[in-house]
Amino acid sequence: MDISTNAKSRSLVLAGFRTASTFEDIPIINLEDARNDDPVVRRALADQIRDACINVGFFYVKNHGMPEDTISKAVDAAKRFFALPQSRKTALDIHRSPNFKGYTALLGENTNPENRGDLHEGFDIGWEELTGTSRTDDGLMTGENVWPADMPGFREAALEYYHSAVRLGRSLFPLFALALDLPETFFDDKTTKPAAIMRLLYYPPQTGPVDDRLQGIGAHTDYECFTILWQQDDVQALQVLNANGKWVNAIPIPGTLVVNLGDQFARWTNAVFRSTVHRAINRSGVERFSIPLFFGTDYDVKLEALPSCVSEDYPPQYEVVTAGEYVKSRLEATYAHSKVEH
Ligand SMILES: O=C(O)CCC(=O)C(=O)O
Numbered sequence: 001m002d003i004s005t006n007a008k009s010r011s012l013v014l015a016g017f018r019t020a021s022t023f024e025d026i027p028i029i030n031l032e033d034a035r036n037d038d039p040v041v042r043r044a045l046a047d048q049i050r051d052a053c054i055n056v057g058f059f060y061v062k063n064h065g066m067p068e069d070t071i072s073k074a075v076d077a078a079k080r081f082f083a084l085p086q087s088r089k090t091a092l093d094i095h096r097s098p099n100f101k102g103y104t105a106l107l108g109e110n111t112n113p114e115n116r117g118d119l120h121e122g123f124d125i126g127w128e129e130l131t132g133t134s135r136t137d138d139g140l141m142t143g144e145n146v147w148p149a150d151m152p153g154f155r156e157a158a159l160e161y162y163h164s165a166v167r168l169g170r171s172l173f174p175l176f177a178l179a180l181d182l183p184e185t186f187f188d189d190k191t192t193k194p195a196a197i198m199r200l201l202y203y204p205p206q207t208g209p210v211d212d213r214l215q216g217i218g219a220h221t222d223y224e225c226f227t228i229l230w231q232q233d234d235v236q237a238l239q240v241l242n243a244n245g246k247w248v249n250a251i252p253i254p255g256t257l258v259v260n261l262g263d264q265f266a267r268w269t270n271a272v273f274r275s276t277v278h279r280a281i282n283r284s285g286v287e288r289f290s291i292p293l294f295f296g297t298d299y300d301v302k303l304e305a306l307p308s309c310v311s312e313d314y315p316p317q318y319e320v321v322t323a324g325e326y327v328k329s330r331l332e333a334t335y336a337h338s339k340v341e342h
């Protein structure tokens with residue numbers, strides 16, 4: 001279906017909507033102008049973002065404002081954590097947490113139900129002030145972070161990255177709003193206590209015969225509005241699926257981060273913004289690390305199709321649920337296969 005010719009639709013967003021997304025490249029967007037005083041300049045940037053969101057669902061950002069030092073300290077922390085003896089990591093197992101905080105063992109997660117488990121280890125954290133405690137008022141998703149003992153500087157490095165990525169994420173929401181023909185402030189009251197989950201990820205190199213059911217992370221879409229992903233410069237692993245069924249490599253580009261849309265945005269936008277299927281396979285022969293931060297709206301906010309993404313001929317495609325119900329149900333499904341009683 002291509003509804004771009006729908007005469008009844010006056011929405012600029014719907015006017016650009018194509019369902020056959022046969023991209024071969026992932027665009028690079030320069031965020032230098034994100035806070036430019038001139039609304040015309042911000043509008044031009046939002047137009048580029050709209051194009052990427054409608055046609056690809058993925059883009060790189062450069063001049064994103066996250067300090068290199070913050071990134072490298074978090075990557076070092078991840079390397080130290082995953083090198084710990086297995087028993088120290090297992091002590092923080094994510095299944096012990098009421099709300100998905102802590103360590104995921106190799107094969108502990110299965111993002112694609114057709115697969116045998118994902119060949120990565122992970123460590124998940126949510127919002128926590130550097131000098132305070134975790135937030136405890138998230139209803140459905142409430143849960144304290146868990147931290148490894150005797151790892152000086154680990155918590156600080158992880159939280160510094162978390163807050164820096166959340167700042168970047170907050171600066172993207174006004175651009176997404178503009179891209180959707182909404183006031184720049186539209187998401188402000190929906191992102192008052194950022195529902196952001198950060199993961200440190202470790203992918204061991206995969207050797208031996210190719211097993212399509214055993215991948216670093218199986219084919220999936222992300223659950224929140226968007227993901228900000230740091231990926232290791234020298235290892236190609238991330239791939240993005242286009243409408244021709246071709247896996248397009250999201251090659252690591254030094255100095256950039258990857259931004260990809262998740263299913264919350266697909267729901268807000270009635271699938272006009274694309275939550276594109278992706279996977280990661282590390283056959284490079286060396287270890288790979290990555291750090292996604294998944295940024296959604298507050299957990300009590302309802303995911304409802306925006307007026308600019310609905311027309312008489314294109315009614316809402318999804319039932320309305322809250323962001324918290326939605327993320328929790330997706331996380332439960334992801335971890336169900338490795339659940340054991342603790
Ligand atoms: O590690 C990567 O490059 C991708 C990770 C990912 O897709 C995810 O955690 O949802």
Ligand SMILES: [Fe+2]
Pocket residue numbers: 220221222278
């Ligand atoms: Fe993902």
